[in-house]
Amino acid sequence: MMKASFKARYEPDKATGATTFAVNTGDFKLRATMTDATVVNGPSLNGLALAIEKPGFFIIDYNVPKKDFRFQFMNTVRVAEKPLNLTYIHSKGDERTILDGTLALDSANKVSANHVFATGNTKLKYTYLHSGITTFEPSYDLGKNTWDFAVSQRVYGDDVFKATYQSSSKNLGLEWSRSSKLNGSFKILASVNLAEERKMPKLCAETTWDFVM
Template identity: 75%
Template sequence: MKATFKGKYDTDKIGGAAATFAVGAGDVKLRASITDATVVGGPSLNGLALAVEKPGLFIVDYNVPKKDIRFQFMNTVRVAEKPLNLTYIHFRGDNRTILDGNLVIDPANKVSANYMLGTGNCKLKYTYVHNGVTTFEPSYDLVKNAWDFAVSRKVYGDDVCRATYQTSGKVLGLEWSRNSKVNGSFKISATCNLAEEVKTPKLTAESTWDFEL
């Protein structure tokens, strides 16, 4: 059985923790996840979620306290000999459906779209990877009629530095993350709303550890 423990600290909220337990059952994986709300103040169903997953094909998540189910199906088709990855996500509780797709033109170029059915909410994004190290990601939100920009760069092997800017809200973000199977994973991010008179950065830190039981 594999387990993942996640810790989070947010300057705007009290720090929290979450744990995920996964076990293989033939071609599928069974997962159970809890948060600090599940154990603080005595055992409860708060923050408990169960899932069944077949990697690359489907994920079914069940939120126990809300009695809500989320269905996610994935598939890949080829368009002009290029792989088009499609994802269908449906939230039964609020009857919300999301379609997500990305077309991989070549290892350095990718175009993706995210659309929420019935709302007209659609986002388009272009991803360009330069020399396998630096990634540029301009995106356009059709509802807000606004552009967002992101630039990230690999440093020291497992580390990534990323900067983002949301033009609609004038929000600047900086992030430093590491994804290492040996030393664990962490992410430290800071955001600042440049439109506010008093520009107070918001700091968030997350750490993740995987281990065998």
């Protein structure tokens, strides 16, 4: 079975798009992604990426024009009878290695940590799901000594409203997203930098359509 996904992003000064084709072959999934740079001005390798994935175990991505590999390995272990999801990511081109871990304390509480090796950058995040519809996510960046906050509310089943604030950049963001198997998914984002003298909001819209062939 083959699945195709088309994603478009619209901003006031530009519009971009990407198409992904995925094929299931038993335990593995093969994926190819092309951006608009692949087809504009004739077919080319620009924006072309290939991947092989075993869901829940590993993903190997290959950026064709950059000839760059990205390895991602996933595993789950139990700590005090709680599931700890670990993800190890290594990008060969920039020699960047990331370790990400999420510990589910119960159905409503999770703690996670993200560490970038050789940089000392570490982020900690706590996630609390209230009544199954409201999510609070405070996070702390040890390298920058700053806090970020996010709160999201699910309404009418498919709609989610989210607000974020990044204390390091003084950036406030608002987001409205909807996910539907019949009508596709879309996301509308607005952000404003409170540190700027002219607080002009930035707008962006994204839409995604999935097809089964």
